[in-house]
Amino acid sequence: MNMENFTYQNPTKLVFGKDVVDQVGKESIHYGKKALILIGKGSVKSSGLYDRISTHLDAAGISYVTYEGIKSNPLYNNADEAVSLAKEFQAEMIIAVGGGSVIDSAKAVAMGYYVNHSVWDFYLHKTKPEKALPIIAVLTLAATGTEMNPFTVLQNNAEESKRGFGHELLYPKVSFLDPVLTFSVPQSYTSYGVADLIAHCLETFFGQGDAPLSDHTIASIIRLAIKYGKIVYNDPTDYDSRGNIMWLATNALNGTLALGKQNGDWACHAIEHSLSALFDIAHGAGLSIVFPAWMKYNQRYLQSRLAFLAKYVFDVNEENEALAAYEFIHKLEEFFTSIGTPIRLQEAQIDELQKDKIVDNLNRYKANGLHIKLDETAREKIVDLMYA
Amino acid sequence: MNMENFTYQNPTKLVFGKDVVDQVGKESIHYGKKALILIGKGSVKSSGLYDRISTHLDAAGISYVTYEGIKSNPLYNNADEAVSLAKEFQAEMIIAVGGGSVIDSAKAVAMGYYVNHSVWDFYLHKTKPEKALPIIAVLTLAATGTEMNPFTVLQNNAEESKRGFGHELLYPKVSFLDPVLTFSVPQSYTSYGVADLIAHCLETFFGQGDAPLSDHTIASIIRLAIKYGKIVYNDPTDYDSRGNIMWLATNALNGTLALGKQNGDWACHAIEHSLSALFDIAHGAGLSIVFPAWMKYNQRYLQSRLAFLAKYVFDVNEENEALAAYEFIHKLEEFFTSIGTPIRLQEAQIDELQKDKIVDNLNRYKANGLHIKLDETAREKIVDLMYA
Structure with missing residues (x-):
């Protein structure tokens, strides 16, 4: 392409x-x-x-x-x-x-x-x-x-x-x-910001179209967001890390990553917007819950793309694409946990009794701009995975 | 920093x-x-x-x-x-x-x-x-x-x-x-263009200051320039490769790579400008001769930076920085040769009798914007290495 x-x-x-x-x-x-x-x-x-x-x-x-x-x-x-x-x-x-x-x-x-x-x-x-x-x-x-x-x-x-x-x-x-x-941003909101910028990268990355410079820049931004996100989690007044995180966040959604792509896939933002609207959860906290679930549900479809990220974000040296894909999701979850952003709804005090309400809201406000199917089955399964 | x-x-x-x-x-x-x-x-x-x-x-x-x-x-x-x-x-x-x-x-x-x-x-x-x-x-x-x-x-x-x-x-x-x-650009000028865009990346990279996103983007651009430069060398009407090379060249010098850096080091462009002025050699052809020589002369000073490029451009997995640095220069020379850009002055029909004239011209038009010393000794040794 x-x-x-x-x-x-x-x-x-x-x-x-x-x-x-x-x-x-x-x-x-x-x-x-x-x-x-x-x-x-x-x-x-x-x-x-x-x-x-x-x-x-x-x-x-x-x-x-x-x-x-x-x-x-x-x-x-x-x-x-x-x-x-x-x-x-x-x-x-x-x-x-x-x-x-x-x-x-x-x-x-x-x-x-x-x-x-x-x-x-x-x-x-x-x-x-x-x-x-x-x-x-x-x-x-x-x-x-x-x-x-x-x-x-x-x-x-x-x-x-x-x-x-x-x-x-x-x-x-x-x-x-x-x-x-x-410097004075609370630890939790700093981490939510890091999750948000990583989500922007992933949403562009999983869109359609072949833009190699975008792919590599996205991997670099995520790699550096992880590096500096960990530092700033422990040392909130480290100028270098704060500066890098700030600059990465701007680059993650200033339009350049989309150049040459056909579209992005903004399903996770759409799902997160439902969570924020229902529970007033912080946007970045919602995203670190939604993204792993969405990637797991679509893992077979996204396999080679996930394997690319495994290699260029985490230096995973694994020939088997399915294993490499799993490694990426797993390592990203580990990172989110290490900086205190939730990866399951329970961690955000949203218990399983809320499941139907979430699925209903998703069905009411259909997300657009998606190329990967997000039908009723997908919505329900992804919500399941956010609790799993 | x-x-x-x-x-x-x-x-x-x-x-x-x-x-x-x-x-x-x-x-x-x-x-x-x-x-x-x-x-x-x-x-x-x-x-x-x-x-x-x-x-x-x-x-x-x-x-x-x-x-x-x-x-x-x-x-x-x-x-x-x-x-x-x-x-x-x-x-x-x-x-x-x-x-x-x-x-x-x-x-x-x-x-x-x-x-x-x-x-x-x-x-x-x-x-x-x-x-x-x-x-x-x-x-x-x-x-x-x-x-x-x-x-x-x-x-x-x-x-x-x-x-x-x-x-x-x-x-x-x-x-x-x-x-x-x-599509109709001759094979040689296509390759000179690739050498030019790689040179722009390197000149920014070897400047002072710590800009991690710039470092990684530079490695990505060089990596992709090598990939698509090889394809287009053999298949000049491959749209995808032509498109990527074009886009990489724009990104190599649109200012973004310099953001967060203190300066670049434009010594090689300065040396090449002397060659072009003296012998009407194509700019990119001059650069593929000058850059390896300049990196070799400054190898000890640039060692850790060259090792970074070895890892992220060529996937070199070598702990010893000196060896990794050498690998980068060697592999870059191999690439230039593979796309027909000269790496020694003799290949551009500039024989050793011209050496004094080149050194004289370099001494007359002192380059600026440099932080790595380019004194008379350096100029002479670098010209030597362009013949070696």
Whole structure:
């Protein structure tokens, strides 16, 4: 098979390294004089980061209002509230300070600013944006890659659903990646971020199409995520490891791994979104449970691909593809366990009584973008394997 | 050591795949209605590519004049002539159809359009551009990476020198990468292109600074360049291999491999530029001679880095670093020989009587951007090793 045709352009300006956040005023002034700052819970304030950014915005002559309270599984309602505040203030840009949930919400607000309906309509694919406010991102958690891509995922609690949306207007204009800002991320969320970035790699990898550079880069990213994920689990202020994890997460979903591929297989993200919507489980924690189960269920179909990963991620020297494939899954589970991310639902306090509810939810919100069959039987068996 | 701070933004839009050149009218119209087309020798015309592009420009309502005659070691004089033509025609964009030499010349013309002096002054670092015409590139040779970077290299025969220049205004706006257009590249130039892209990887790799993702990606690119370089040597119309080589060459020098590094070590390019200026040898052919010699001379200093490449490029399983390092150099030489690129000066018809002339030229045009010593002794010994 050949590489697929593609068009690629990624306009995001990345500013990476220690203390780069001090350039936020200088970079933001290109986009206007009035900003909506979007943040999550209070940690951005208690850490001093909020004051540090305010100081630089003040110095640049940028005025701002702040919307506080984006959840770690971000809700569309909060984005709608932030849109109202942005409109009232006549914001010219959104400055998102936080992890993926805050930046994803900023993307919703950036689109919502120019329309008179709930941002949720975008996620329902009822409409597309024609304009969006510029987004400046200050990343505080390495995980989703949203800092260099046009994607956003929000949650609707009433619907018990989580939905994604992508549009080229949603690339952040500038993203600041300072590894020091992730020193204070709790151990568990650090590990969930590592699981998330590995999942992004695998979801691209198991799509259709033959893109050899992508295959090898994916193996390298997973290999390094395992190496530095282990270090940072024990030493959360190791700059080198934090920096590497941050950079790997950006590369795992900035679009380059998909180049030359026909598609990805996003089944595991779809299954995880059901878990998050039902149980408010952290996204990365859900993924480290879903992925092993999904790979086991599809093991025969994925065998040669799994064997490739066994060789290039774990140096497994095993001629028999079936054995090598099993080795990959097993070693990945061992790694997840070693950094404290769950690999079974029970470990996330989701007992077997919830099984039917999960299967029902999966059946209601059929995932798309999949080429490997995820029919009713598959859904049930995969949920079984998440308990096994 | 840690990853270095960096800022990265690459504005080039890549359009990759079979028949993408048919989009040239549609993409170019965003930049104006009058173009200067820049081409090399007649092959772009005899192959029908020129007519194909003309047809699409006509259909888009874009008028054009054509400057023909860019050399494969491109001369600043030709760029100056093309600037005059572009000014006379009041061109609004440059459409470069060819390999690295044509695109590098287009970058010179794009800057030269707005000044009243020779483009060579930029390469002498006497001045910087404040504006540049937009550049559209249709790539016909996989090698230099200029299609997605801001660098250009031109030659001055009177000075017997070749000089580079880089500026953010010089990223092409759009680059078309159609692997089919490289089917007709002669076997020798195909191999020189492979040598060039491997050299770019190595020059980044041997720079200072610790960037693990870069290290692994470099090993992957070299590994795949060897795989597909061998196939395409024997089967020049194999789309898959042509496509992979093209994509690898772009990735080898689009800036991403340098992210997190302190610098590269461009000694070999500097030495090769002397060879090209003196003997009009093809750039890639010069590099496959220079690199083994330079690695041998610096082998003790580079030992652990060479051992890394031995492991990840050639699967060498050798604990002793010195032996592994030697294995890498040896296997790389074997590969170059297998695809017909020279590894000694004699193979390029440059006999030992030229030795003093080469050393003199190296001493006159001191290379910069180096962290590994390239003093007079080193220059002489490396030239010796190019004959050995």
